[in-house]
Amino acid sequence: MAEPILRVERVSKAFGGLTAVNDVSFEMNRGEILGLIGPNGAGKTTLFNVISGYYRPTHGRVFFNGRDISHKPPYYLAARGIGRTFQVVKPFAGLTVLENITIASFLKHPRRAQAEAHAWKVLEFTGLADRAKIQAASLTLAGRKRLEISKALALEPTFLLLDEVVAGLNPTEADRTIELILKVRDQGITILIVEHIMRVIMGISDRLVVLNFGMKIAEGSPAQVAADPGVIKAYLGEEQE
Amino acid sequence: MITLKRDRRLQGAVVVCAALLLVPLAVHDTFYLRVLTEAIMWIGLALAFDALAGYTGYLNFGHQAFFGIGAYTTAVLMMKSGWPFFLAVAAGGVAAAIGALIIGLPTLRLRGTYFAIATWALARAIQQLALVTNLVGGPGGIRLTAYLNPVYFFYVMLGVVAAIFFVLWFLLERAPFGLKLKAIREDQDSAKALGLNPTLLKNLAFILSAVPTALIGGVFAYWITYIDPGSTLGDLVSDQALVMVIFGGMGTLIGPAIGAVLIFGFKTLFWTYLAAYEVLYTIVLGGVIALTVVFLPNGVLGLFYRSRRGRNAPSLLRPKTGMPEPSGKEA
Numbered sequence: 001m002a003e004p005i006l007r008v009e010r011v012s013k014a015f016g017g018l019t020a021v022n023d024v025s026f027e028m029n030r031g032e033i034l035g036l037i038g039p040n041g042a043g044k045t046t047l048f049n050v051i052s053g054y055y056r057p058t059h060g061r062v063f064f065n066g067r068d069i070s071h072k073p074p075y076y077l078a079a080r081g082i083g084r085t086f087q088v089v090k091p092f093a094g095l096t097v098l099e100n101i102t103i104a105s106f107l108k109h110p111r112r113a114q115a116e117a118h119a120w121k122v123l124e125f126t127g128l129a130d131r132a133k134i135q136a137a138s139l140t141l142a143g144r145k146r147l148e149i150s151k152a153l154a155l156e157p158t159f160l161l162l163d164e165v166v167a168g169l170n171p172t173e174a175d176r177t178i179e180l181i182l183k184v185r186d187q188g189i190t191i192l193i194v195e196h197i198m199r200v201i202m203g204i205s206d207r208l209v210v211l212n213f214g215m216k217i218a219e220g221s222p223a224q225v226a227a228d229p230g231v232i233k234a235y236l237g238e239e240q241e
Numbered sequence: 242m243i244t245l246k247r248d249r250r251l252q253g254a255v256v257v258c259a260a261l262l263l264v265p266l267a268v269h270d271t272f273y274l275r276v277l278t279e280a281i282m283w284i285g286l287a288l289a290f291d292a293l294a295g296y297t298g299y300l301n302f303g304h305q306a307f308f309g310i311g312a313y314t315t316a317v318l319m320m321k322s323g324w325p326f327f328l329a330v331a332a333g334g335v336a337a338a339i340g341a342l343i344i345g346l347p348t349l350r351l352r353g354t355y356f357a358i359a360t361w362a363l364a365r366a367i368q369q370l371a372l373v374t375n376l377v378g379g380p381g382g383i384r385l386t387a388y389l390n391p392v393y394f395f396y397v398m399l400g401v402v403a404a405i406f407f408v409l410w411f412l413l414e415r416a417p418f419g420l421k422l423k424a425i426r427e428d429q430d431s432a433k434a435l436g437l438n439p440t441l442l443k444n445l446a447f448i449l450s451a452v453p454t455a456l457i458g459g460v461f462a463y464w465i466t467y468i469d470p471g472s473t474l475g476d477l478v479s480d481q482a483l484v485m486v487i488f489g490g491m492g493t494l495i496g497p498a499i500g501a502v503l504i505f506g507f508k509t510l511f512w513t514y515l516a517a518y519e520v521l522y523t524i525v526l527g528g529v530i531a532l533t534v535v536f537l538p539n540g541v542l543g544l545f546y547r548s549r550r551g552r553n554a555p556s557l558l559r560p561k562t563g564m565p566e567p568s569g570k571e572a
Binding site for chain 1: 415416417420421423424426427428430431432433434435436437438439
């Protein structure tokens with residue numbers, strides 16, 4: 001089998017006495033969508049932050065295309081092809097939607113005119129073009145989540161981390177975002193996605209990794225994971241005798 | 242649309258500069274020429290202050306340190322080493338760039354508030370250092386050989402400030418650099434995810450703010466012919482620049498210029514006609530800043546924007562508390 005695009009090797013992250021991620025390992029193949037699920041506080045976002053360079057792992061290492069990236073800063077990883085979104089969206093609120101995307105486009109298009117042209121293409125792709133000239137601050141939540149994805153895509157990444165881009169959207173918006181994610185995958189971009197909504201994550205993921213209390217408790221296809229007694233216990237609790 | 246508008250403003254700036262070139266032909270009174278020279282100087286200082294404050298969101302309360310570094314470097318090189326004026330001024334700019342790196346590398350990693358405190362304290366330390374260093378004359382300062390030619394200094398100041406304006410315009414409004422700085426101002430974490438190195442960019446912006454300030458300081462030293470730690474390294478330089486920037490409109494290049502002209506004009510009138518109440522000036526300045534923050538969060542320029550474009554830009558003065566979550570789902 002080909003070399004995995006991402007290899008997480010026995011990663012732990014502790015904040016003082018709290019171990020948010022505990023000895024987690026998994027691999028990702030090129031072009032797949034891997035869903036990362038788990039109850040609240042399972043360590044999903046922390047693991048995201050470790051992979052994208054915002055946190056340094058306390059133990060363990062992360063390999064991207066075979067290279068150790070565990071202690072590299074986020075901007076280095078962005079240049080290597082890792083794009084990410086934030087669960088709490090982080091638009092450049094005082095700038096226009098177009099400017100937001102243009103800034104991301106500078107990574108691959110250092111000249112302003114080219115970056116702007118590329119930004120328009122991304123906006124067409126993600127369906128934000130009609131809102132290009134308005135301030136990011138005046139976008140709706142759905143718009144902001146879409147802007148997050150657009151910014152990450154403007155980096156022209158090979159690997160995308162999506163942190164709850166569907167949560168909080170109404171069913172119509174959610175379907176449109178899912179469509180967008182699948183469109184991104186069809187371009188050959190590998191996607192690691194965190195999502196709470198089971199309908200979404202079960203539908204689009206090729207494989208799932210389940211975290212609970214910072215530890216990996218299951219891994220496999222959505223069907224396998226859904227039938228896993230450990231996963232059911234983590235989500236629903238144990239039946240009383 | 243926006244490009245066109247910016248172009249028009251750039252054309253406006255060129256026209257203003259050209260008009261100023263003609264001023265010495267019409268104004269022969271030394272006092273007025275001096276006032277105009279100083280007004281231009283403050284435009285330059287406000288612009289340089291805003292290059293960092295408005296575009297990255299980092300308030301430098303030690304801005305005067307670079308003004309002083311420029312003034313002192315120029316004075317010492319001219320008087321003790323016999324350097325020609327322009328070379329000495331340029332050396333002041335280089336000294337400021339080095340100073341900015343020394344100060345910026347450790348402090349620009351901090352968040353804005355801590356940066357403001359650190360720069361304020363460092364500028365104080367530099368002022369104290371000048372007071373006890375014999376090479377720079379201690380509290381007595383340095384007297385330069387007087388060159389009494391107001392027209393010459395008017396043109397030198399105009400040339401330096403115009404050059405600063407157009408360089409800043411190009412880098413901050415045209416080139417990607419300005420937009421990258423704004424990204425850092427708006428959200429540093431998000432900027433990092435997009436491949437931007439905040440510490441590097443902030444340090445470059447700091448240098449871009451420090452060097453022009455030092456160049457102006459160098460011209461100031463030769464023009465005024467006498468500098469001391471109070472006049473060139475005192476708080477008033479950064480305080481006034483800050484007020485001009487906020488009053489005029491932060492995060493733009495036209496705003497600080499407008500603010501500088503209005504505030505300096507007011508100061509001149511105040512000190513000319515109400516000299517006995519000089520002490521009130523800083524109190525008034527404080528009042529102006531408080532009222533501006535409350536009633537004109539985008540400065541004088543913001544008034545203009547609102548009426549012209551109906552656009553209500555979020556103010557840079559308001560603390561960022563994160564995005565308010567919208568209650569409605571779809572617009």
